[in-house]
Amino acid sequence: MERIESLDKLSFDHLFPAFSEAFGSYEVQINKDELRAMLKRRGYSPEFSFGAFENNKLVSFTLNGIGQFNARKTAYDTGTGTLEAFRGKGMASKIFTDSIPYLKNAGVSQYLLEVLQHNTNAVSVYKKLGFTVSREFNYFVQPTAEVQLLDKKLSDIFNIQETSLENAEGATEFWDFVPSWQNSFEAIKRSLSDFKIIGSYHDHRLVGYCIFEPTSGDISQIAVSKDYRRQGIGTALLSEMLKINKHSSIKAINTEIACESITHFFESNHILLRGKQFEMIKSL
Structure with a gap:
């Protein structure tokens, strides 16, 4: 049975392997230093990031940054991932839903994310969770x-x-x-x-x-x-x-x-x- 909790006590050395495994099929891979730099730049807050653990192993997670966006205190999804063996169980949605009371209690008034347009499954999940498209980006x-x-x-x-x-x-x-x-x-x-x-x-x-x-x-x-x-x-x-x-x-x-x-x-x-x-x- 997986338990969901804050990542404030999870060390970076334990976070990185889970991140690498969850995104192992992505075309662009990042090393430990690149992930550390990315999280710092995006305002990663372990206290307001959450994960699902099985036997003390992180198997699904959402890494949140906290800051201002359009003059509102905002949580930003820096990275949501699930290990392959645990996909299809709705873990990411459950982590998101469970995290909302903590974010609202901290004064966060909106949640922001970016998702690849061709990842239609993820887009569909986010729309079901109440997200709306605000802009479209190229990279x-x-x-x-x-x-x-x-x-x-x-x-x-x-x-x-x-x-x-x-x-x-x-x-x-x-x-x-x-x-x-x-x-x-x-x-x-x-x-x-x-x-x-x-x-x-x-x-x-x-x-x-x-x-x-x-x-x-x-x-x-x-x-x-x-x-x-x-x-x-x-x-x-x-x-x-x-x-x-x-x-x-x-x-x-x-x-x-x-x-x-x-x-x-x-x-x-x-x-x-x-x-x-x-x-x-x-x-x-």
Whole structure:
């Protein structure tokens, strides 16, 4: 008989094997350090994460991050998984249902998650649990060696240099869409030392920026002032990211499908669309 309880007493060394086994069939595998970094960035809270145990072994789990989203205290599903031998028993749904009173008691007013669109079974389960689709996302991934930048020379009137998070936070008018949970400023601040922030300046004024995690190859944010687009700034920023990338690939996870300009930008630089996700929300 499985018991469900908080993960606040579960060590990371016991969590990692369960995570690896649950996601063993996924195309992209992550190692222990990558999982640790991912959980930190996404605000993982063991106290408000829950799992099912059989004979003291974690067999199903939901790892929750806690933070602000659209000015509301939010629980974010950083990862839900079940070991293969225990699937088909509705464990993930039971863990979610049992966790709600604890989350509400902690002042959490909504639950947020992302799910691959082709995972129709999971989408169906979440809809039955009361989630609704709030946005649709693309994700782009390309081996670094296969990226083909547009041949567009940046004018000498622009200067590319490192900048600060504060400067990026002051440039939200550049955005075409609000970043997803894992790409938000709050997420970036949790692991700020892992990121490089690069800006494009014209007459000492920021006109474009990108926020990049070299160890994972992840482009968290890239934005250019609407007054300075189609002048090669985005491609110049991308070129700088490629120079400092330490990963074998480069990726942009969770760009809004409705934003045609970002889709065209990545495809023009041969960073290819690999899949789509739903962002889903449930008020608690």
